[in-house]
Amino acid sequence: MKLTSNHWGPGYVNVADGRIVSVLPHPDDPNPSQISGNIAQSLNGRARVLKPAVRKGWLENGPGSARRGEDAFVELSWSEMTDLLADEINRVKSTYGNNAIFAGSYGWSSAGRFHHAQSQLKRFLNTLGGFVRSEGNYSYNAALGLMPFILGDYRRHVAQATRWTVVAEHCDLVVLFGGLATRNTQVSDGGISRHRIETNLKSCADAGVRFVNFSPIRSDLSSDIPAEWLAPLPGTDVAVMMGIAHTLLIEDLHDRAFLDKYTTGFDRFAAYLVGETDGVAKTAAWAEGISGIPSESLRSLAREMASKRTMISCAASLQRADFGEQPLWMTISLAAMLGQIGLPGGGFTIGYGVNGNIGNMERPFRPGALPQGRSAVSDCIPVAMISEMLLNPLGKYEYLGATRTFPDIKMVWWAGGNPFHHHQDLNRLRRAFSKPETIVVNEMNWTATARHADIVLPVAAPQERNDFGAGKSDNALIPMPAAVSPPGEALTEFEIYCTLSKRLGNHQNFSKGLDETGWLLHLWDETRQSAANQGIDLPDWSTFLSGDIVTLPDPSPNQVFLAEFREDPHGNALPTPSGLIELYSQTIADMNLQDCPGHASWFEPRDKETGLAERYPLSLLSGQPGTRLHSQLDNGATSLAAKIKGREPVLLHPEDAANRKIKDGDIVELRNDRGRCLAGARITDDIRPGCAFLWTGAWYDPEFEDPHHRDRHGNPNVLTHDLRTSSLTQSPAAHSAYVEILPIEGEAPEVEAHTPPRFTFADASATVPKMTSET
Numbered sequence: 001m002k003l004t005s006n007h008w009g010p011g012y013v014n015v016a017d018g019r020i021v022s023v024l025p026h027p028d029d030p031n032p033s034q035i036s037g038n039i040a041q042s043l044n045g046r047a048r049v050l051k052p053a054v055r056k057g058w059l060e061n062g063p064g065s066a067r068r069g070e071d072a073f074v075e076l077s078w079s080e081m082t083d084l085l086a087d088e089i090n091r092v093k094s095t096y097g098n099n100a101i102f103a104g105s106y107g108w109s110s111a112g113r114f115h116h117a118q119s120q121l122k123r124f125l126n127t128l129g130g131f132v133r134s135e136g137n138y139s140y141n142a143a144l145g146l147m148p149f150i151l152g153d154y155r156r157h158v159a160q161a162t163r164w165t166v167v168a169e170h171c172d173l174v175v176l177f178g179g180l181a182t183r184n185t186q187v188s189d190g191g192i193s194r195h196r197i198e199t200n201l202k203s204c205a206d207a208g209v210r211f212v213n214f215s216p217i218r219s220d221l222s223s224d225i226p227a228e229w230l231a232p233l234p235g236t237d238v239a240v241m242m243g244i245a246h247t248l249l250i251e252d253l254h255d256r257a258f259l260d261k262y263t264t265g266f267d268r269f270a271a272y273l274v275g276e277t278d279g280v281a282k283t284a285a286w287a288e289g290i291s292g293i294p295s296e297s298l299r300s301l302a303r304e305m306a307s308k309r310t311m312i313s314c315a316a317s318l319q320r321a322d323f324g325e326q327p328l329w330m331t332i333s334l335a336a337m338l339g340q341i342g343l344p345g346g347g348f349t350i351g352y353g354v355n356g357n358i359g360n361m362e363r364p365f366r367p368g369a370l371p372q373g374r375s376a377v378s379d380c381i382p383v384a385m386i387s388e389m390l391l392n393p394l395g396k397y398e399y400l401g402a403t404r405t406f407p408d409i410k411m412v413w414w415a416g417g418n419p420f421h422h423h424q425d426l427n428r429l430r431r432a433f434s435k436p437e438t439i440v441v442n443e444m445n446w447t448a449t450a451r452h453a454d455i456v457l458p459v460a461a462p463q464e465r466n467d468f469g470a471g472k473s474d475n476a477l478i479p480m481p482a483a484v485s486p487p488g489e490a491l492t493e494f495e496i497y498c499t500l501s502k503r504l505g506n507h508q509n510f511s512k513g514l515d516e517t518g519w520l521l522h523l524w525d526e527t528r529q530s531a532a533n534q535g536i537d538l539p540d541w542s543t544f545l546s547g548d549i550v551t552l553p554d555p556s557p558n559q560v561f562l563a564e565f566r567e568d569p570h571g572n573a574l575p576t577p578s579g580l581i582e583l584y585s586q587t588i589a590d591m592n593l594q595d596c597p598g599h600a601s602w603f604e605p606r607d608k609e610t611g612l613a614e615r616y617p618l619s620l621l622s623g624q625p626g627t628r629l630h631s632q633l634d635n636g637a638t639s640l641a642a643k644i645k646g647r648e649p650v651l652l653h654p655e656d657a658a659n660r661k662i663k664d665g666d667i668v669e670l671r672n673d674r675g676r677c678l679a680g681a682r683i684t685d686d687i688r689p690g691c692a693f694l695w696t697g698a699w700y701d702p703e704f705e706d707p708h709h710r711d712r713h714g715n716p717n718v719l720t721h722d723l724r725t726s727s728l729t730q731s732p733a734a735h736s737a738y739v740e741i742l743p744i745e746g747e748a749p750e751v752e753a754h755t756p757p758r759f760t761f762a763d764a765s766a767t768v769p770k771m772t773s774e775t
């Protein structure tokens, strides 16, 4: 059996009659992921894209959007598709220029250093004059934007997170905001050779470390780890942390010497905390009124935190919410008041649990990767402004203290991402997707994004191409030999761009004269060279490709975040304006932003401010699913097994369910002013009353006959809003949404998301598309 690597871990591909039948765990992985259970059924499934396809209306009427998303498709040969797409690229470039092409193409695609979907697309377009890109991510964008002002580059920050082995040895108390969900640690970007978090957390528990988990659902910490569970109303952690901070301040439990030496602006923040600036003292009682956590619990926790070695952990989810910069800044402010930043097992970490390697492992060097080249177009948008950009061509927006102008996009090309999974307010995204003249999507499966395209290119899956895996924070190199051939007429993206670039005249620039094997040898050579620089000897390519996982040494097993800064705050000054931790940032204050002032501040979630929450009283959380990676392979066995009557499960508290006459296993409707979807009710007292939790990633399945375009399958993003965290970082804010849930009226419609779209033949007159714009 051949090895493979996925973002959720390695496995052996079991093949019969040229088809994948299962993917078996690697024996060295102590906790293999269940997500591999989706691979066989999804890659062999009905939803697989098997031939190049073009939307009927686009083929017949030329570029334009009428019926996009609902239309039938016409399958073409690769030779017809190559002509059609090459002509369309030339048309857009010559009519509007390369700055009318958006290929930001956000998404996780698949593991593998060479066949990385975005790198291939970006390299191809860069050799044709470039494209508009996006920057940041949906995971921790508020941290990427905010941290450079107050602490330093966030990507270094996660790479340098204090190790769990250090926590086990030195820490007494871990206070988690947003938990540390084991289901999320199945995954690490680019791959994860061994799942270590269960073992590492267990060592902490065995060493007597106490865990306090502030989270709306109990399962955000494994039931194997004894913990106190406190369930604040979502979006109120800033108030909780301020209630604790206020107690530290008035009881004189804060570390003034630390604050003086390592931070700047504490007095400005303290004036706000006690209410000097706005007349509201942020006491523990004030925090109780907002969050529902008893003030006495907050006061006693404050005293305990000050008297013990304490690690504060803030999950990435907290910043994927309205004013998501604030929990980050407040975590740092609270930890600074405790004065343990830079001590082993003390201080704070933002993002433990955002992937399975943080705090467990790092890579010793950067392996080879396909170079993307440079874009001749400099324009770029914050990643979560996709709808905003398409709906407001040439409109103005604020970002990182500057006013910028949106480009006027005519062509969108997406490879390796699923915006109709990942973006908020999908009804708005549909309106935005009706603006460009042409949308191209490369996909393995007929996802909602593929159905909303005009041109769909069928691509090979990771198990159908030769590659190697190397997680962004993993200490392993994993061979990924092709186990089977791609089905139908699917090709690797490299092959697709080679053919297209021969037609367009940029082939030499794109391929550099190398074929797939040539590139793999080249990238492996680079990897071997980087390893050799660290004194590590790697096998040659063919030995590696047919061999086992290569495990590399851990470069920093005793990592303590900010230890060097603590040791010498001048010699190791932080890359902030003051060189210190900025509890007050003059730079941010000078931007005069209503939604992000100069220090950590409390704001009500927007749906509460606007009154929407009065009509739709349940706070909706939409976290990552344990049964898959986002929306990938949603029609696979593990993902399907968790669904209720084919719908995504929504967790509800027994009281909320009884008030609405909902029973476990019922099909229910979630609704608010933004949209509606069906889901399957799962009733559990592991969720806080007043909350509903719907996993992300069920393929969006709108019922177009319904006036609300109700989604039949359970995608939470029909309910989330498309307002960003703040005008500072413009990050996605999915975790802040309010809904009502009702038993379904009448018969539930069939879910159609996992079946292919309608296929048809083009009218005889439409063999060559008319290249005129509709508008």
Ligand SMILES: Nc1nc2c(c(=O)[nH]1)N[C@H]1C(S)=C(S)[C@@H](COP(=O)(O)OP(=O)(O)OC[C@H]3O[C@@H](n4cnc5c(=O)[nH]c(N)nc54)[C@H](O)[C@@H]3O)O[C@H]1N2
Residues within 6 Å of the ligand: 106, 107, 108, 109, 110, 115, 116, 117, 138, 139, 140, 320, 414, 415, 416, 417, 418, 419, 421, 422, 423, 442, 443, 444, 445, 447, 459, 460, 461, 462, 622, 623, 624, 629, 630, 631, 632, 633, 696, 716, 717, 720, 734, 735
């Ligand atoms: N409501 C809500 N929404 C959220 C979140 C949330 O917490 N709540 N979380 C957000 C977060 S953190 C993230 S990271 C995003 C994730 O959003 P995405 O990264 O867009 O989600 P995926 O489902 O991983 O999409 C990857 C797509 O690429 C395809 N694919 C895989 N390999 C290849 C390949 O080799 N080539 C090509 N062409 N395609 C390939 C898959 O079939 C899949 O459709 O979602 C965000 N959305």
Ligand SMILES: Nc1nc2c(c(=O)[nH]1)N[C@H]1C(S)=C(S)[C@@H](COP(=O)(O)OP(=O)(O)OC[C@H]3O[C@@H](n4cnc5c(=O)[nH]c(N)nc54)[C@H](O)[C@@H]3O)O[C@H]1N2
Residues within 6 Å of the ligand: 138, 139, 140, 177, 178, 179, 181, 183, 184, 185, 186, 187, 214, 215, 216, 217, 220, 232, 233, 234, 235, 236, 237, 315, 316, 317, 318, 321, 353, 354, 355, 621, 622, 623, 624, 625, 626, 627, 628, 629, 630, 631, 735
């Ligand atoms: N199995 C699996 N693992 C994954 C992924 C996946 O799709 N599947 N995706 C990966 C990716 S791309 C990312 S970015 C990470 C995301 O990692 P996180 O951001 O940590 O994940 P989430 O699932 O969004 O949220 C974790 C928990 O935070 C809690 N939470 C939400 N809002 C609040 C709040 O206001 N207050 C408090 N106290 N708690 C809150 C929710 O109960 C939720 O279960 O996960 C990664 N891991």
Ligand SMILES: [Mo]
Residues within 6 Å of the ligand: 138, 139, 140
């Ligand atoms: Mo993410």
